[in-house]
Amino acid sequence: MKPILSLRDFARRIGTPIGRLKQIADEIESHYRQFSVRDEKTQKVRQFRNPSPELKEIHRRINRIILSIADISSIAHGGVAGKSTRSNAGQHLGQPCVINVDVKQFFPNVRHYVVYRLFRGELGFGRDVARLLTRLTTLHSELPQGAPTSTTIANILLSSAVDAPVAIESSALNAVTTRFVDDFTFSGRDPRSLINTTAKALSARRLPIWRKKSKFQTKAKLKITPLSQRQEVTGLVVNSRHGASVSRKRRDAVRAAIYQLKNISDETLKRKALNSIRGKIAYVCGFNPGSAARLQRYTESR
Numbered sequence: 001m002k003p004i005l006s007l008r009d010f011a012r013r014i015g016t017p018i019g020r021l022k023q024i025a026d027e028i029e030s031h032y033r034q035f036s037v038r039d040e041k042t043q044k045v046r047q048f049r050n051p052s053p054e055l056k057e058i059h060r061r062i063n064r065i066i067l068s069i070a071d072i073s074s075i076a077h078g079g080v081a082g083k084s085t086r087s088n089a090g091q092h093l094g095q096p097c098v099i100n101v102d103v104k105q106f107f108p109n110v111r112h113y114v115v116y117r118l119f120r121g122e123l124g125f126g127r128d129v130a131r132l133l134t135r136l137t138t139l140h141s142e143l144p145q146g147a148p149t150s151t152t153i154a155n156i157l158l159s160s161a162v163d164a165p166v167a168i169e170s171s172a173l174n175a176v177t178t179r180f181v182d183d184f185t186f187s188g189r190d191p192r193s194l195i196n197t198t199a200k201a202l203s204a205r206r207l208p209i210w211r212k213k214s215k216f217q218t219k220a221k222l223k224i225t226p227l228s229q230r231q232e233v234t235g236l237v238v239n240s241r242h243g244a245s246v247s248r249k250r251r252d253a254v255r256a257a258i259y260q261l262k263n264i265s266d267e268t269l270k271r272k273a274l275n276s277i278r279g280k281i282a283y284v285c286g287f288n289p290g291s292a293a294r295l296q297r298y299t300e301s302r
Helices: 007-014 018-026 053-069 085-092 112-122 129-138 149-172 193-204 248-263 266-285 291-301
Strands: 032-036 047-051 097-101 176-180 183-190 222-226
Touching: 007 018, 007 193, 018 053, 018 129, 018 266, 047 053, 053 129, 085 112, 085 176, 085 183, 097 193, 112 129, 112 149, 149 183, 149 193, 183 193, 183 222, 183 291, 248 266, 248 291, 266 291
Parallel strands: none
Antiparallel strands: 032 047, 097 183, 097 222, 176 183
């Protein structure tokens, strides 16, 4: 599909009148519900924005109809159809060294002018279309974490500018590189030089990486792990060449949650907690079926 040059064409493809799109853009703050999630370990509060049903549907159409014209790099796994944490982790099984690199405050650091330049300069949309798209997909001049379009924009933003040069060097080193939204993973005999390559490419997009652990973090965001230690990629242990697995710590946390069920007297809260536990057991089953079966039996005994 060719880039969209006029607002009329844009509105027609989205299936929403131009006037209504502009009205939503003018009142964009009222179309988000903000909620906070506090990390029980670090007490750090994360802010998420949930779009209204109308704006969420517009975002989904933008993803499906508008942003689908862009190519996403092969190393991207987050927010890509047919890929997941499993496919991401599965690329790094049994490697001598695994390196995890996170982009620092990724979504807040992707500013509205960067998004506009992406739409206008790189995707070739008309000036008015790029402006309206930017207003519809950003909030408070940044990418809102929780909006359907944010991960898609992140993938497009990083694919050519960051993923491409990093993948070229990775291939030259005979290493493996993947990205799950803003989390990069490198593996191989010695992929350490990819850290600076990635940092340099991100800097061109005005994005920094975490290099030191902050007081709010329980673990470093830049981590170099040899095969002799537990290697994790997007929450999965990848030391074995036979497949990724859920860490024992995570499985023990599910067991602890099952044990805590006896302390919940309110039946509604207990049922809610039990449903959450069953979802976690189902996830464990995908990687460690034996452990999942034991957890299920433990749940039934409660």
